[in-house]
Amino acid sequence: xxxxxxxxxxxxxxxxxxxxxxxxxxxxxxxxxxxxxxxxxxxxxxxxxxxxxxxxxxxxxxxxxxxxxxxxxxxxxxxxxxxxxxxxxxxxxxxxxxxxxxxxxxxxxxxxxxxxxxxxxxxxxxxxxxxxxxxxxxxxxxxxxxxxxxxxxxxxxxxxxxxxxxxxxxxxxxxxxxxxxxxxxxxxxxxxxxxxx
Numbered sequence: 001x002x003x004x005x006x007x008x009x010x011x012x013x014x015x016x017x018x019x020x021x022x023x024x025x026x027x028x029x030x031x032x033x034x035x036x037x038x039x040x041x042x043x044x045x046x047x048x049x050x051x052x053x054x055x056x057x058x059x060x061x062x063x064x065x066x067x068x069x070x071x072x073x074x075x076x077x078x079x080x081x082x083x084x085x086x087x088x089x090x091x092x093x094x095x096x097x098x099x100x101x102x103x104x105x106x107x108x109x110x111x112x113x114x115x116x117x118x119x120x121x122x123x124x125x126x127x128x129x130x131x132x133x134x135x136x137x138x139x140x141x142x143x144x145x146x147x148x149x150x151x152x153x154x155x156x157x158x159x160x161x162x163x164x165x166x167x168x169x170x171x172x173x174x175x176x177x178x179x180x181x182x183x184x185x186x187x188x189x190x191x192x193x194x195x196x197x
Contacts, residue, residue: 008066009034009181010042010103012118013050014111015078023110026140027053030107030174035063037178040084042102044095045069047080050109055080068098096121105134105181110143123151126167126187127160134184135168138177144170163191 011034013027031054034041041058043051045067055065064084071088073079079086089095096118100106108119125131137144148170154160169184171177 006037006039006104006182008040008042008103009105009107010099011054011107011109012111012115013043013054013109014115015044015046015049015051016112017049019049019110022141023050023143024053026138026174027109028057030054030109030138030177031057031063032061033174033178034058035061037182038063039104040064040066042066042068042099043083044099045073045079045083045086047078050111052080054109055083059084066102068095068102070095100125100131103133105136105184107136107138107177107181108144109138110140116147123167127164127191129187129189129191132187132189134181134186136177136180136184137168137170138174139170139172 011030027050031041035058041054041063043055043065046052058065059082066085066087067080067083068087068089069079070092071090074088087098089098100122106122108115119137122131122135126135137148139145139148155162155165169180171180
């Protein structure tokens with residue numbers, strides 16, 4: 001990928017506040033790095049947990065943050081009110097689609113069902129040629145080891161082709177995640193013909 005074409009990165013991450021400090025440190029570092037590279041951060045606009053941490057870190061470092069959140073969550077007061085831009089969507093599905101549409105790449109920090117569901121969906125879209133940008137799993141302290149092993153098993157058992165293991169990259173530090181984001185070429189849409197195995 002021509003790095004000059006990279007304008008934004010979407011980060012999937014947890015809204016939980018009851019997690020280990022190491023995850024907050026990773027989110028803060030990643031937010032600083034994203035802003036330092038002049039990229040707009042795309043998030044789910046939450047005001048808690050890793051989402052809040054990475055948003056604040058990017059803003060503090062002079063970056064721009066676009067948050068995308070369903071209207072029902074805004075009504076609950078779950079949104080960060082200090083972002084550069086806040087986009088409301090009618091549904092969770094449209095939230096995910098909008099976040100993908102706005103992004104030139106994806107990084108997944110640790111998270112729960114919502115984060116993992118977003119990650120697996122964008123991997124599926126890339127497998128089908130619907131999303132062609134880099135996807136990086138930031139595997140902080142082995143958090144995603146079990147999920148990555150399951151994906152490897154899916155390849156080994158022929159539920160996915162070996163070529164599909166190239167859909168995502170795995171980083172262990174925020175700096176490595178940024179390096180992978182900036183160096184991974186766009187996916188070839190023509191590979192969609194291999195979606196069926």
